[in-house]
Amino acid sequence: MATTRLLSDAEVEKIPDVKAVFDDIRATRKSDFVNNFWRGLANDPVSLKRVWEQLKVVMVADSAIDPLTKEMIYIAVSTANGCSYCVHSHTAAARAKGMTDAQHGELVSIIGLAGQTNHLVTAMQIPVDPQFEVR
Amino acid sequence: MATTRLLSDAEVEKIPDVKAVFDDIRATRKSDFVNNFWRGLANDPVSLKRVWEQLKVVMVADSAIDPLTKEMIYIAVSTANGCSYCVHSHTAAARAKGMTDAQHGELVSIIGLAGQTNHLVTAMQIPVDPQFEVR
Amino acid sequence: MATTRLLSDAEVEKIPDVKAVFDDIRATRKSDFVNNFWRGLANDPVSLKRVWEQLKVVMVADSAIDPLTKEMIYIAVSTANGCSYCVHSHTAAARAKGMTDAQHGELVSIIGLAGQTNHLVTAMQIPVDPQFEVR
């Protein structure tokens, strides 16, 4: 259960600013499905528009990192932050963009290994080597 | 300052099990530099060997995810976990593997955006859409 | 499902130290409802009393921060810590203390933005400006 209402399509129909964003989500993704995240955010039309515009620029636009890699990075952050919804939605997105089972298995392994060495480093409080400094 | 001693090369020289791992790190990386993480872990030779063997398999071996993407995933996890040392060391590793300034800028943006939507989702406690279910 | 039992009112009735705390919770909150958190903590009567006494001082007592702001701060910490139960219970508490939908929408936005800039800062490892030093 959410801490805010999830707007149905019927409700969205009545709020032009929200309707416009939902239309753009559907057009951009070439799919009629709008997931719950946007239905919760729709309670605050200004925030909805701002987050969607950002996502379009960062995740959808042509860029120096390919779309599948972007989704794998998103899964990595979401896992470390313990965001169950985000792990689910971005794993689905990564599969839709072609992530194979072998790549998913490896992604999980890298995330697990990073989790391990992050904890080892913090437990030992290892000081940063001067060689890592940006000049 | 660390919570454990960082072993110098002179000390490592006297512990054959540690020496063997340090030699392999240098040979695998084709560099004489062994960073502080391994010098801290060297206090526990069994753990040192286990972590290094794992890292070789997951991060160095040929696989379904390319080496630069692996480092970017590692940076993503380390950032979300707030591991300063790990962010430094893996950003240096990613640059050594060819990460451009444009890619780093985008990586930072994706991590930032994921941080934002993770928090939005958790604050609203959005329930997982059934469409994300693995069948 | 919990990792410990949740005590029913019938069970609480038989443990005087727990009963006294439950009575005080009901009297302080002017409500018969005692939520699951206290029913779990009731397995350890000393801890139950200590946590409740603390909550009364910090969250209920007259002070320099108003009660609604306190709940919003609590929601912010609970979100960043990924505590689903706590986000639910303190959002309900904030609404009971008068939080409007507009305030909730803004609170969610601030938490989201903080999540983003926290991640940007950590990914870039920005050093603290000397101007921020307390003198």
Added chain:
Amino acid sequence: MATTRLLSDAEVEKIPDVKAVFDDIRATRKSDFVNNFWRGLANDPVSLKRVWEQLKVVMVADSAIDPLTKEMIYIAVSTANGCSYCVHSHTAAARAKGMTDAQHGELVSIIGLAGQTNHLVTAMQIPVDPQFEVR
């Protein structure tokens, strides 16, 4: 040390898109001081502009939550995320907006108490009470 360069005013002067944002930061804040966060983000002018525009809307604009409360919420998130830079910069911002020592002391107490109950709830895995459901 950062994982990216921090741009000096002389460098910013040569990049019109970055210069425009820095000018707006100075005008909006009525201060010549531009802190390191923006100097790191300036490596990616598009991201710099997007994050600053967002911050202006969420943190600076007139709204349903007062400016000091916003900063206290920001400190709460930043603390739970362990972002040292962010705790420093937003504590300085909160003091500049009038946070008293008494309010800071209380804020610290609330954050500490939330940290405690978040951990207690997670250790006991308390299920959400149906009473907290949004209808």
Added chain:
Amino acid sequence: MATTRLLSDAEVEKIPDVKAVFDDIRATRKSDFVNNFWRGLANDPVSLKRVWEQLKVVMVADSAIDPLTKEMIYIAVSTANGCSYCVHSHTAAARAKGMTDAQHGELVSIIGLAGQTNHLVTAMQIPVDPQFEVR
């Protein structure tokens, strides 16, 4: 719902490398029950073997820390990381190794107190005392 399939015993039967690990889990634990974690990890037989071998060395082998204390440390980390599954599985493991209700109550209290002081320290950004330095 998981982001990967959980392998049934019938499926495991057909993959010799996975079957060998499951047999060893059953023999080591003297129980026919193999929990979901291993059924998810079984999608990647190399990772399954590596994680199980590690767990055997760290958690099962004779060592300087007793088995129950190890499980309590595991619960502590899992709680702070907000891993619901892990808190459940290791609390069950700790009880199976003899953890009493009194010990569980204390463990929960210590975790809660650490959560509180961790947050207090981070909110105040307390500098490390030189007396804590390892010489």
Added chain:
Amino acid sequence: MATTRLLSDAEVEKIPDVKAVFDDIRATRKSDFVNNFWRGLANDPVSLKRVWEQLKVVMVADSAIDPLTKEMIYIAVSTANGCSYCVHSHTAAARAKGMTDAQHGELVSIIGLAGQTNHLVTAMQIPVDPQFEVR
């Protein structure tokens, strides 16, 4: 640098409520050294007393978990929360209570392994086995 002042012994001398707590810390620990955490918390005498009283009950009092194990649990939570100060102070406390190098090495290994499996579980979103339910 802290976000609040650290009170010196000369300042503490002038605030009776703070002085009383500092005297009790020194008497309980049989040491003249009072670490920075208490000097920061001393800005809020009520909070100082409350946190110290709690710590005495949870960490110092006779109980079902031995003092060294308590410190190791504290280190585990502090590591997962990324609290550098807390890792330092409680590692020093654990050594003072007799933690050997072998025990520290194992503690670090367990924390690292838990960090790994926590991340693996969250990335795969493993559902809790019904066998782990408390009846």
